[in-house]
Amino acid sequence: MSEDKFRSRLAGQVSFPEDISSRKMVYALQVRAERAPGILKEIILPRLPSHIKFFQAEDIPGKNYLSYPDESVPLLADTEILYPGQPVGVLTGPDADELYSIRKEISLEITPIPGFPPYRMRDSRACPAEKVIQKGSTLRGMEKAETVVEGDFSLILPEMPVYPRQAVYCTKEGGTYVLHLHSQWPSLIRKLCAQAAGISRKQVEIHFNPAGRTWDSHVGQSVPAAALTVCITSILRQPVKLIAERDLPCRKEIFYHYRAGVDQSGRLTALEAQVYLNAGAYGCFSSEVVTRLALGTAGLYQCRHLDIRAKSFRSNYPPWLPLSTWGLAQGEFGAEMLVNHIALETGQDPADWRSRNLTAKGNLNATSGKIRQTPPLSDMITELSEASDYTRKHAVSRQIRTNRNALSITPSSYAGIGMAVSRQGYDFLSRDKLLTAASVSVTLQKEGTLDVLLGTVPATPGIMAIWRKNISASLSIEEEKVNLILDRPDEQSFNGPSCLSRNILVFTKLIDQCCSIIQKKRFREALPITETRTFRRRTANEWNEEEMKGTPFSQSSWGCAVVEVSLFTATREIVIPQIWLTINCGTLLDPPGARSFVESEVRMALTHCLDKQAIKPSLFPKLHIRFEEDGKKSTQPSGLEGLALGTIPAAFTQAVSQASGITLTGLPINSARLLSGGN
Template identity: 30%
Template sequence: MDEGRTLSEKMSGRLKKPGDAGGKRVLSGRFLKAPAASGRIKSIELPELPPGMVCITGKDSPGKTRFAGVPVPLFTGKIILWEGQPILAAAGLNTTEVDEWISRVKMEIAPPEGNAEPLVSEKLIEKGSTVEAFSKAFQVIEERIEIPQTPPSSAAQTVVCVKDGANYTIHAASSWPGSIRQNVAAALKTDKKNIHVRTYPVSPGSNKELWFPTVTACQAALLSNRAKKSVRINSTAPGYPGGDFHIRGAIDAEGRITALEIIFTLFCGAVFPLEEEFFERVLLGLFSIYPCRNYSILGRISHEASPPSTFGPGAGFELGFLAGELFASRVAELSLSPPGGWHRESFPVPGQAFGPGIVLPKDFPMKDMLNTALNLSDFERKSASFEQTRLSRHHLDSEPEFYRGIGLSCGWFGNGFLSSPKDLGSAFLTLTLDKDGELTIEMPSLNHGGPLERAWSNMTGEILGIEDKSINFTNRKIKVNQEAGPSLLGRNVSIYTKLLELAGNDLLKRRFRDPLPISVNRSRRRSGNRSWNPNLLEGSPFENISWGVGIVEIAVSTVTMEVIPTQIWLVIDGGKLLMPDFAKSAVEISVEQTLRWCHTGNEQKEATLVDIQFYNNGNKRISKDVSTLPWLMIPAAYLQAVRQASGVIISRIPVTPEQLRTGGMAK
């Protein structure tokens, strides 16, 4: 049964995390990193290597690595791109000896000529008659928000390359094993059939494992090839981009947004694969749900001499929606209707596009979801009460211990990728029913034993009338020319669930007609004729859209200026929920992570109460992502609530007590 399997594959079932692979004789890889953010390496002198130790530099990589068409350097060339960029890597059994050898490497680095300025690219997107709309506006409303870059992760990311003869097995927490296989094969200039990838669960609510494990895997494989032994490397995952947004909106007498003028800059590291995908998602998030056919948007991307960037939790939506929904809340505040009523009246109606021109689904659920959220939270009454307190606090006889605020935000999330290379969108699977009634599901990316796998097993078993114990998952039989896209942005839940359902129903039709064993294949490749125009921002950019409404209530201490989120209400449309309990848990994790992104400076003594409601209209619907929506809804609602409670126009996250003090929190 194990014939043809590598030693690493035979042992993989015992491993819980990447660092467990390789055994005691695995070599430890370490980096010599650039000591400055820029400069030119004039010379480098390597000490003699001790027995059993190996070293590689950029010159030792036979092939080139690319991620979604973007070249990604494994090591520094002559020009240093960022502080901490790997210059070389060495590996040996004793980590202390490796570090000591690296410390004796001599380098001469010439400073950069002149001042190193960030590399800035920009794009202007215009549509309609913006100037005319502003000239006729009843009022013009502005909003600003600054979102700093998230620094690289402090936790080490481990990748192990296990060498077994001509075979290399990469052990990594990655959402895109196909990219690892392809790039390691390219770096070694070997056949992809010699490269195997064992994936492990990625961080919940994070997309940082999208491309960076590929780089570390290539570095480990090159060391392993040189040493003829297995190698383990610990590295630091990249941070997320930040942004600076300025929005001006033309508003008519009924409170509708008739035109937008937006200038924004995204700040990212020296390398940022898939930046176009990120940029377009930021654009769409800026409009949120509200229709606007007149706009002028100048967007910039600034590459600084800092470590590379990767996707944030919403792949750009989290920045765009924070700015867009904060602006929408400002419009609602200055309108003549209650905030909840403004949102309700500003939603698109059937036959009307939403945002810049996105086709509105027939089952658009947001009005029902908004009404549910408003009722659950008693939003309108609380908002009016807190607002009255804000306006009259100068006349209070005594200062309360806390001032309170409440904020509302709406959001949507496009499942899958938008406009990037075709290899990102591919997905495939095979179902094989053998003569003994055993069903094998072959999928390229698996979280063995995870909740989603169990849900897929239950769903397939119900379709075919097979017990769960007779259903097995594998990714060992995947052909080397079948490389699926990454398992993130809701792709696992939406796309693979649909493929599995189609394959199961096809197999059901054939099982009593064709002799066993029977195999059914289903695949999905990115369509080149989808009705999405990225230049006009019109059409249907995503196959599936998740919807959500979020309300956040907070209290601000008048003594410490700490912000305490007291309760959060979320109403989410995730379609058919495969695992309701797991879906709720995933949303709760995202809420916790999002709150850490929103504020600093206080350790909460009590947990925030989170009320999660999943919307269900009773119709048969496809499954969609739910875990990303808190990142798109909570920050804007949180910031609205802080502004109301404090009386300070906070325009930067995370919110700190110092911001409220220096902003002159109203007494």
């Protein structure tokens, strides 16, 4: 980053949508239904002053819905209210405080209707997506089993405040609507805004700020706000700033039920699992999330007979998908909990059990795809066990817990240690173009400058500098002459969201390809030379999402974590002194950026574990992160996102279980819950 840019960043000279205002601007405030489910009969408005306007569903100039993958969501509800807080109208006016006071006087007449049925009931209306992984016959597998281990686990993700909030500012300049907002997915915003306002996509121009960390759960967040703002701007023909309000409380829950057959030596003979995901009132993004959830649930261990059923269910809560890592890490939570359970039941060291049962080259994976290369996990487990002294600490903690009644003194705290492994793949598993599309267009101009049209938002601040440096090196162009264009209104290409480390991997590759072709053409063809490269979706032979067969990820990255906890006897407070994390994600493009990213993800994982909105610096554990790199130039970079989230929650739960002597079956955990037996 240039010195001036760094200085202006620290000096607060970077503008955000909420910083923008203009003289003729009006504020827009959403009016929401307080009760649900129900049928909206009437919106009763007070007498509105002439400068205040109210818009409802029928006023939307284009289509009153947002077509996300899997399901469309109404922009403003007109009949059916499915969750409390669903928007039904928008108030606009020049003074924000006046809008708040008028909103209080608006009442809605809603006739109650029955809610969605409980999740275990098989109601097709309430089940937006279901995926099944079947391999062999679990019946036969169970017959071979010496013991059958069953477990129920649950994962309830806490609400986390999101900054910056989703403020949107829109102004009309000529025939173009200029949007200022935070986004991870500009092309979807352009498409849905155009659809809602009944205009062409070329008429929507986006100036966006990267929304901090590109956590996957936020990909769709700014879309409804942006679409509403464009609609109102098109009606009023005035600049509009939509007021960002606090996020609605969601119900982010996943339930697992496992049944596993284990032979005499502790090997898995069969695995049956049912996973239920609460998607909220609309099942958008469900299909991809449920697919990844099922894959995560199947685990990374050898098992000939599998029957994994994952489904999402609707409930009368706000829709919130996709969750971070799009379900893979959350699926792995269940699998790693079960594995630990099996190891303990069969009297084995969990690290040892994992090393011996991991899939290897020549085996079939859970979806019957052939494994062509042995994952590096076994070595990673061995190294991490040594670094953290896992085996000894695990045995000692277990022994202390077992003999605690025989101890002459009560220790001031009990220790516990847990381990988990994880895999991450950056590919989307569905064949929905909306998600998978990615293209890069590079133009070498007559003046010697290079325009690189990316259509993506950088995942880390450092990646833009790396792209610029790489391009400069491969084409021998000065870095100042490389223009990285994140988005352009006249561009018709559509790109998927910037998440799952996709923009680091896919776009780095596409940029390299474009540059090498331009290099070949450079002194042979007349300038300007334009080269476009598009990401090739995987063929159905490689991965069949419908049947859940094949090799799901073209390239995987691997993570292994050990979490140590101390449980204070007097207060039952849980403290995490240390976390060890080993990550294998190929070649690192931006080592400081990667480290920073992993630490942020560790913090997020700990908020999931401890049900806190943030982890104070004084409570943050000592973190030992190690990146495994083979040093070969040919090794490609692979994804980073989701490895901490896939390992730390399960390792933490195991550690607290060991320290407390209670078999915990879910997260989050707090001291009061521990005292009442973990339930």
